[in-house]
Amino acid sequence: MSTSQGSTSSAGSGNASLGARARARVEVTAAIKDEARRQLAAEGAVKLSLRAVARELGMVSSALYRYFPSRDDLLTALIIDAYDSLGESAEAALARADGAAPAERWIAVCEAVRAWALGHPHEYALIYGSPVPGYTAPEETIPPAARVGLVLIGIVRDALRDHGLARPPLPAALRPEAERMAADLTPDLPPETAVALVAAWAQLYGLVGFELFGQFHRVVEDRGPFFRHAAGQLAHGVGLVYAPPQDPTPRPPD
Amino acid sequence: MSTSQGSTSSAGSGNASLGARARARVEVTAAIKDEARRQLAAEGAVKLSLRAVARELGMVSSALYRYFPSRDDLLTALIIDAYDSLGESAEAALARADGAAPAERWIAVCEAVRAWALGHPHEYALIYGSPVPGYTAPEETIPPAARVGLVLIGIVRDALRDHGLARPPLPAALRPEAERMAADLTPDLPPETAVALVAAWAQLYGLVGFELFGQFHRVVEDRGPFFRHAAGQLAHGVGLVYAPPQDPTPRPPD
DNA sequence: AAAAAAAGAGAGCACTGCTCTTGCTTTGGA
DNA sequence: TCCAAAGCAAGAGCAGTGCTCTCTTTTTTT
Known part of the structure; x- marks a missing residue:
């Protein structure tokens, strides 16, 4: 049922060749998506809040805009x-x-x-x-x-x-x-x-x-x-x- | 197509027997619904805003709660x-x-x-x-x-x-x-x-x-x-x- | 080592639903 | 007729939202 759904979606593949920064980027991006998916599953799309996602991830809301422009x-x-x-x-x-x-x-x-x-x-x-x-x-x-x-x-x-x-x-x-x-x-x-x-x-x-x-x-x-x-x-x-x-x-x- | 949809929905019937206050109430209620329907048709349910409805009707947002509790x-x-x-x-x-x-x-x-x-x-x-x-x-x-x-x-x-x-x-x-x-x-x-x-x-x-x-x-x-x-x-x-x-x-x- | 790019932090803007308190007006009973 | 009760509008305020700025720090590139 949940075949590719959970965890770090596109991060699992070969990111060893990437620099530390790029690797961090795909990891943070995946973490944001995972947390967002969690909130989506729990509360629905309307209640999906960027601020709440950021809060849950221990970052400030504005930082999230580096990964998703909106x-x-x-x-x-x-x-x-x-x-x-x-x-x-x-x-x-x-x-x-x-x-x-x-x-x-x-x-x-x-x-x-x-x-x-x-x-x-x-x-x-x-x-x-x-x-x-x-x-x-x-x-x-x-x-x-x-x-x-x-x-x-x-x-x-x-x-x-x-x-x-x-x-x-x-x-x-x-x-x-x-x-x-x-x-x-x-x-x-x-x-x-x-x-x-x-x-x-x-x-x-x-x-x-x-x-x-x-x-x-x-x-x-x-x-x-x-x-x-x-x-x-x-x-x-x-x-x-x-x-x-x-x-x-x-x-x-x- | 728009058979009963537009205008003052339930207000049209016999409200002559009602006092001024009650009549005003059904009228305001209908006006709120009409304006809300306008916004719904224009922007969708998510963007339907109580404050915007009130604003458009020239009333303050809190007054609207007398008619619809939420x-x-x-x-x-x-x-x-x-x-x-x-x-x-x-x-x-x-x-x-x-x-x-x-x-x-x-x-x-x-x-x-x-x-x-x-x-x-x-x-x-x-x-x-x-x-x-x-x-x-x-x-x-x-x-x-x-x-x-x-x-x-x-x-x-x-x-x-x-x-x-x-x-x-x-x-x-x-x-x-x-x-x-x-x-x-x-x-x-x-x-x-x-x-x-x-x-x-x-x-x-x-x-x-x-x-x-x-x-x-x-x-x-x-x-x-x-x-x-x-x-x-x-x-x-x-x-x-x-x-x-x-x-x-x-x-x-x- | 210096310059450039990327990322995080924080303040702030305009907006939302909703609550509470304060006055004013209409209503119905004594 | 008077008066209390109920209904209603207004305003301030709270907690939350998406998003945009600026400033500082960190990493990468030259």
Whole structure:
């Protein structure tokens, strides 16, 4: 679960070749991020206070600005780490499900996302909840944010190769956009699948968010089985089910 | 779109029978809410400042505490209004789609939710985004929060009565919970439908949230048709499609 | 060894939510 | 009608925030 999340994030690698000052810098930077992550996990992004972080680290608040030019930059660093941690969880789940049927692999990844979200609620809220107003995600968050999506795409790609895919029909109004999406995201997948995949991707976060943010309170109680079932339906929606392995390109049903 | 949203929310009704003081109170209360809503729409919940609201209204900040005992209480009032405004939009859309096929009515409501969200992004974030940490939604937000859900349930209920419903199979592990959910939420709908409905409900907010919070940036460009298609797939998922009108209780397919 | 770059410390600014005390005005009962 | 009680506005003040300056110390580079 907490694969790369804890402790001295990027400091562990080879910093022996660095001077004392540079080494201290990466260590202090990591310490700031760790303490900030602690406060984030404990109290949430809104209550994350630069002054409190500095206080906890025994430094004065202004010194912290040598490492992060603003509170938003600190948050951005945490966002990137959170995306990476979540992506790593998803990738690990996929690796563990190696060899399973496509729908099972899909469900495994969905459940990994859910588990990560339940284990890191405030970090999940930071990356998939309402963005802090006035804060616009900078470019460098985009690649880590894409990791889970890439995992899902990979599952579908493999399924197409190994088992074939059901292809839900597409309304005419959506066809141009669908082809654009397919070309941009998944060059080797049919447009119908690209659309279904993106929709399922978004819907997955609807399920997770509703559970996490309390919308299922007194509505869904036994949430594990419910989620698993819903994730299976999502898999079905992208065409991931029970297509005969011997027919690599089945015609769309109906 | 902005049906009950603007201006003097609860003040418009009959307050002629009230004394001058009481009348002033409802007026000031409404003015505070209106100005707060303005700031919320402009800057988001985090930047909503009691002092700024008071300043704008020409009063001193401490005076505002006579009307709302804390910032959270003001936010709660705004949350309730937002839920009601969204619910009203959904209900109005349903009314406009009167007579249409069940799936079309479903899509109309989904599109109303999306339109409201796009028109009131910060208010949407307030109610469906990450809750402000440390803030737990009080009881009085629950009924207004349920309005959209009730609209969706109504559509499905009508569809079952008038056209019949496809009933997706349910895994055994989910059956007890499904029956509990059906009994609590939709006494006249089958458990399979209750589960599918709740899942679709959550997934709808995944679609809306991803669009609103920028996750579709450079992924989905022509979002209107995409959303309409996805909403139609959700309708399909709850069994809302093309069942022969002459057979009121069809057996589940498969 | 001298110059330059980096880092920490502290004071200070403008802002926040919230509390407390001090007066003023409206209200309802005697 | 008078008067106490309640409601309300104002101001000062507390503890906290992000952030920016200046000044001093430490480390690195030339």
